[in-house]
Amino acid sequence: MENQTRKKRVFSGIQPSGDLTLGSYMGAIKNWVTMQDEYDCVYCIVDMHAITVRQNPADLRRRCLEQLAQYLACGLDPAKSILFVQSHVPQHAELSWILGCYTQFGELSRMTQFKQKSQQHADNITAGLFTYPVLMAADILLYQADYVPVGEDQRQHVELCRDIAQRFNGVYSETFVLPEALIQRVDQGARIMSLGNPLSKMSKSDPDGCVYLMDPPEVIQRKFKRAVTDSETSVRYDKENKPGVSNLLTIYCAAAGKSLEEAEAEFAGQGYGVFKPAVGEAVAELLRPMREEAARMMKDKAYLEGVYREGAQRAGRLAQRTLDKVHRKVGFVAR
Numbered sequence: 065m066e067n068q069t070r071k072k073r074v075f076s077g078i079q080p081s082g083d084l085t086l087g088s089y090m091g092a093i094k095n096w097v098t099m100q101d102e103y104d105c106v107y108c109i110v111d112m113h114a115i116t117v118r119q120n121p122a123d124l125r126r127r128c129l130e131q132l133a134q135y136l137a138c139g140l141d142p143a144k145s146i147l148f149v150q151s152h153v154p155q156h157a158e159l160s161w162i163l164g165c166y167t168q169f170g171e172l173s174r175m176t177q178f179k180q181k182s183q184q185h186a187d188n189i190t191a192g193l194f195t196y197p198v199l200m201a202a203d204i205l206l207y208q209a210d211y212v213p214v215g216e217d218q219r220q221h222v223e224l225c226r227d228i229a230q231r232f233n234g235v236y237s238e239t240f241v242l243p244e245a246l247i248q249r250v251d252q253g254a255r256i257m258s259l260g261n262p263l264s265k266m267s268k269s270d271p272d273g274c275v276y277l278m279d280p281p282e283v284i285q286r287k288f289k290r291a292v293t294d295s296e297t298s299v300r301y302d303k304e305n306k307p308g309v310s311n312l313l314t315i316y317c318a319a320a321g322k323s324l325e326e327a328e329a330e331f332a333g334q335g336y337g338v339f340k341p342a343v344g345e346a347v348a349e350l351l352r353p354m355r356e357e358a359a360r361m362m363k364d365k366a367y368l369e370g371v372y373r374e375g376a377q378r379a380g381r382l383a384q385r386t387l388d389k390v391h392r393k394v395g396f397v398a399r
């Protein structure tokens with residue numbers, strides 16, 4: 065009965081490893097907001113994932129709170145969804161240990177993000193960085209999530225999570241729901257590229273080429289005017305030969321709610337001198353209300369505390385149910 069009436073569950077999270085970017089908004093958060101009405105959503109600030117690379121403690125603490133304010137300003141609503149901080153719910157770490165015993169070394173070695181991050185942080189390749197995807201699997205499986213809305217870069221981690229869940233279910237019996245990654249359409253921001261280097265992903269830990277949700281309009285305009293394009297003049301989508309312009313078109317479409325055809329028609333015959341400021345303007349207008357609302361929220365620390373405390377309590381109850389089940393299955397003595 066419970067299963068028939070239960071809404072599908074959604075889980076996702078973002079690391080407070082830097083300020084939120086236009087990439088994380090278009091690739092993930094925008095989807096999270098619209099899913100709230102139809103699904104039972106759980107959204108997390110994954111601070112335990114953030115420490116897989118070295119963080120300054122004061123910055124990490126500040127960014128966690130700012131990220132919550134920005135989640136709320138983007139339209140995540142604590143009356144509809146559970147919003148919480150990962151380290152406040154210890155079941156994540158507990159399940160992660162157990163799942164690590166059902167994950168192969170070889171599987172983790174193949175993860176693209178691990179390979180990239182261990183190159184970027186060659187002097188500090190920790191066990192945490194290596195087992196990062198196991199903790200992510202625990203995040204998702206604790207809540208029996210059906211869907212995981214993420215950007216394209218996270219598809220591989222969700223696939224691994226499914227494999228781990230399937231393996232565990234196979235060894236014991238049906239324990240975990242098998243989650244599915246939900247990825248935006250490409251022209252709506254599945255993968256926003258850096259403005260400085262359109263061949264690499266816009267990433268919050270790489271400030272060059274990043275637009276932050278909290279950037280004021282003049283900064284946004286400056287960043288778009290400087291965006292790398294090509295030596296032609298025509299505004300058309302061609303990812304192979306015109307990666308910079310194609311990325312700007314994607315951003316424009318996602319920000320202004322237009323299709324690629326509409327956008328190409330709008331800028332037909334116009335050069336980049338018209339196109340780039342128009343993209344900047346669309347993005348500045350999209351972000352303006354969020355920036356203002358987040359700044360207001362940051363002044364009300366008591367409200368933010370109330371939101372994350374209540375979120376942790378609700379999340380903890382759901383998580384414990386799954387963890388109890390897992391303890392029984394693996395053969396731990398009941399406490």
Ligand code: ATP
Nearest residue numbers: 079081087088091214215254255256266267268269
């Ligand atoms: P870091 O630089 O610390 O790795 P990041 O900027 O890549 O961080 P994440 O915290 O890894 O951001 O990602 C948050 C969410 O936003 C994830 O679902 C991710 O897939 C998505 N996302 C991040 N960057 C982009 C992007 N450039 N385009 C589309 N989606 C993105």
Ligand code: LTN
Nearest residue numbers: 075076077078079110113200203
């Ligand atoms: N690995 C993700 C962040 C993340 C996540 C999750 C996303 C941690 N746990 C659970 C979805 C579901 C990233 O780097 N963006």
